[in-house]
Amino acid sequence: MLIAVCCITLNVILVSGNRMEHVMFDLFLDQVHQTPADMFKQPGEEAKITCIHTISTFDRILWYKQTNIQLQLLGYMVGDSEFPEKTGEEETVKIEGNANKDKNCTLTIEGLKLNSSAVYFCAARLHSATYCRGTLRTTNHPGYVHPGLNTSNYSDSCVGPVAVFKLKNMDIIKHCLLILLLWITGEIYPQHYSL
Template sequence: MMIILLIVQFSSALASGSSANERVIQTPQNLHSQPREEAKIYCSHKIDDYNTILWYRQSDRGLQLLGYVYLKDGYPEAGLDGVKMKGNAEKNQNCTLTVEKANSSAVYFCAASYHSCDSGREAYFGTGTKLTVLEPNRTAIPPTVRVLKPSPNEGGQTRTLVCVATDFYPDHVSVSWTVNGNKRLSGVATDAAATRLDDFYRITSRLTVYVKEWQNRGKDFACVVDFFNGTETVNRIDSIRGVKGRLLFERKYLRIAQNAKLAYCAFIVKSCVYGAFVVFLLWKLQKSRKTEK
């Protein structure tokens, strides 16, 4: 009965999307494994009274509860082979999930909870560990990164720079942008996941900036791609500088020309009105003289 209540509580907490990353510490964030090789994931928490760590595996087939550690005892799900859970689930202690013979890639999550029949407390989840089981005879290859200029046909008040990262394996990457060395968050749109093409992966990201910012040679726009190579996270960077503001100059020139054109038209209209008025006066004068005779 207690196990059923625990699973219901865990499922409810997961559905609520509860998260307190600063209170639940899960490491590593990325992990490579050779086929049938052992992989270990670690989890701890900083929550008073919480005494349970549960483990989940998320794959193409959905989210699966692997089991949990209550105090110092591990309880894998019935009929589940190939994983071990041990450690201490209390505050500031450590729990370990061991995948004994990894055979498929997945994302693993731990969560801290309070094990009690009448507990209504929610679970707090870690950030997840992405485990990739490498294909036979393959090693990690970092990406090639290139930043593309905005399209010359792009109109409006903004310009879009495109970052393309290609030819990497596996897909442990994250993409960010900097402008003059400062991280840029606004105007950034990155693919939700890398796309596989043949034996390698590809991912794109876009940075949208205002024309005024792009047309400034003092601006340096850099795309930073972080890649986990199995041992450490390395980065690959490409950058591009802003261009001379010819378009702004042209627009300013066009505005001046347009204003001059309007002024000239106004001058012509005024001249026509003045000419008509002079003709009218001459006609009146001539008519007046005829009347006198």
């Protein structure tokens, strides 16, 4: 099975930034959206990240947090039922909304800490692999402004079920390859949840 994935980097002080798309065939181009793309927050504040898809057969949205090369499932939503995971972190994670087509599914992280900085992925399930990426940085310097991502386009193809990449930054390529590797090996799925 294939997954459509969006992500956001949580590093706390929020700023809108770039997003990148990863397309499986041209059928699912631009059908999974995550906003905002980048965000910067102060410690103690909350961050809200919204995911929406336009794929009629999809009814599941999963949320992941990536720090370094480790992925952590934060929880998922099936239809309008939320299933948050116990994260063991000090901040509180809430998943609200609806995972069906054209509905908003929102991940809220309350009580942000400096260690909340990470890449956050929204994944919609079945036959797509569309990725969005954003950045949320936690900093003690309220005047800090994120320089943004490189906006030059990059295209590539790979072996296996995913055919085309449309990328905006070499760093994003590394994240996509990691996600593809985890997806192909089956390690991206939570143990108790079969797709």
